[in-house]
Amino acid sequence: MSSPPSGDVLAVLLLLLLACVEFGDAAAAVGVYRLIQYDLAGAPLGSRAASLNHHAAALPLPAGADLSRSALIAPLLDLPLAFIREYLAEKKHMGGLLILLPEKLNVKDVTTNNDGKGQVRGALAELEKLLLHEEVPYPVYFAFQDDNFDNLLADIRKIASSGQPASATTGGYKLVVSSPEPRKVSSPTISNIQGWLPGLKEEGDTEQLQTIAIVANYDTFGAAPALSVGSDSNGSGAVALLEIARLFSRLYSNPKTRGKYNLLFGLTSGGPYNYNGTNKWLRSFDQRVRESIDYAICLNSIGSWNNELWMHVSKPPENPYIKQIFEDFSDVSKQMGVSVGIKHKKINVSNPRVAWEHEQFSRFRVTALTLSELASPPEFLESTGGLYDTRESADVESVTRTVRLVSESLARHIYGLKGRDIDVFAENSSLAINPHYIQSWLDLLSRTPRVAPFLQKNDPFIAALKKELSEHTADVHVQSDVLDGMFTFYDATKANLNVYQVASVTFDLLFLLVLGSYLIVLFSFLVITTRVWIISSLQLIDRIFASPAAENKSFLLLLNRVLMILLTYSGDLHHEKSRGLR
């Protein structure tokens, strides 16, 4: 070879390069969200695995199907809770579970209207309650249902119903989630953001000014932490707090309208965990500051109420402070055409369960109350911003109403406007409540999952809240602390699911068989039609043994004849060609 085979070298180099590149090609790749994995006082709860690599199965399951080596895909409404409950109770293993959530969780324009809305919400609430309090040893993922998934489910059901477990051409679908092993979140931080609006301290006033605190927790907890946006619980409360801060900062900016009370605004974290963050925040205060708090208003879930709001207290309603505050609220509510009811729940100090935020204040002997649309205290880890709590479950009007109620009552208390029919925050005034402000913040919060352990100290969202609060208040400070040891969280909350359509092993083997036979046939065909050595060797044999050499002549003649017959069978073409090729 004179010229070096440069083309081959190039091909080899290309091969080497490509060997280092691994491409992922799938029929579909979609973002999925994992069920939360956490330990509560050492007990493991939630989904304990993250990576998934199994064949897909769908309901209704064929008879005798073994789910321990397949991943079940089920839309939310098709998934019977009893089925899951049974699986969990009997500790049966499943390869994995993928739950498809309807795209719009609270579709308002569904023709069945309230029924459709309630059904989805109810199913989600029940599912969440079940999964949050159980240990699930296999990965559980949530995804949003769309056309691709519908087609996938239809395909899977078709394959299952055709009776062939894995047909020759399609072995089915494989769900692959390659996620790293979930690790513990090392020190989950809770960040409380506070801001002050200092009141008017006149010359010669020696006493410390009293403080009124307005508090709301901004973090959430839900079955899928990457989807826990908690619009109503408690995005609505946080947004209301920001609007109240904005209104009062306008009032306080002018010394002539500055009230004789300090206002303290607190956006706390750690709400779902027995208001742990609020506790730590209060603990961080100087005793004197704490004692100067006249009372605190906590806002919790005020985003979807129409006529009735509840004021929850831990001191008995006959208490003069509580009575006065309640009167303030009642006056304003009557004017607004809504009603405020009062609910009393005694605190049991020995019980670690803290159902309302005001209870943490009460433990420090600060008068406090919680305003909420919920009539009864939520259970542990309930109403903390779960799967159904999306943007549609909170509306701007309810938040506006709450802001009006709280700010008007506060104004009456601060400025001593009892009994007078004055609208401090009237419409079309410079102090009007701004629904656009409320809407844009509510929209933002509904796009941001805010589970506290996954929000770092320097998370941009916390920085945004701090910045917003500093626009309205002074002395803004972020107090970070570690969530107490009862809870341990694990990461890997989001992943990419790849759906592959795979061929079964039988198909590959069959193909190999066909290919092998094709190549063999090709080989034989080419040999028979092109090789001429048979002819030449036979003719050679002929020439050698044509001479009358005695002994085995007859045998050789026979052999010669047999070979000639074989030759004629391989066709006249062959002869022609052999003659032509000479």
Next chain:
Amino acid sequence: MTVFHFLNCAALTFGPHVVYYSATPLSEYDTIGTCVKAAVVYLGTALVKLVCLATFLKVPENDKFDPYQELMKIFIGFIDVAGLYFALTQLTHRNISQNHKFQAVGLGWAFADSVLHRLAPLWIGARGLEFTWEYIFQGLEANANLVMTLSLAALGSLMWLRKNKPRTLVPIIYACALLLATMPSITSYLRRSLEWQTPRVVGFELFSSLAMAFISWQLFSACQRTM
């Protein structure tokens, strides 16, 4: 199982070339040198074609069939024929008969074509978990391509290496060569304009390659017989 699939498809794509080499007298006469030279010429031709395509062709805005672009592509396709001419006539080969020469050149050409166009997608794609028929169709196309290249090389050797041809057959030879040279354009026309699906296109390619092979074989034998 996916490496298995890759090996299967690779065998389908490149196996026939190897089988052809070993089954026919090519291996006996050690014509590997010719094959390699033809492969190198193919690479050069591919490079020239790419440069011409990049220079003369516009990037299509939509997927419609543009006759002028296609005509340009056909002309550039003739560079292929020029390359084959170069490989058949200009290169010095060892003393091998004409018959084996065109086979060796055709084989080397088709093998280089398969490697360049089909190896990389095969390596990247067929090893994934996802199963598609694509690579099997690609392998069948490689087979069809081999047959067509051999036919074209045969006709080429008839046109350029053989001096005395029967008068009546000459136009047929040239017509068949033209048809083979424009085959890639024909398939792309079928795929884009008539919107034929891949199985149909591959079937058409296989059928047409066998038909052309038969025709060129008859032509070749006819020319042989007159010698």
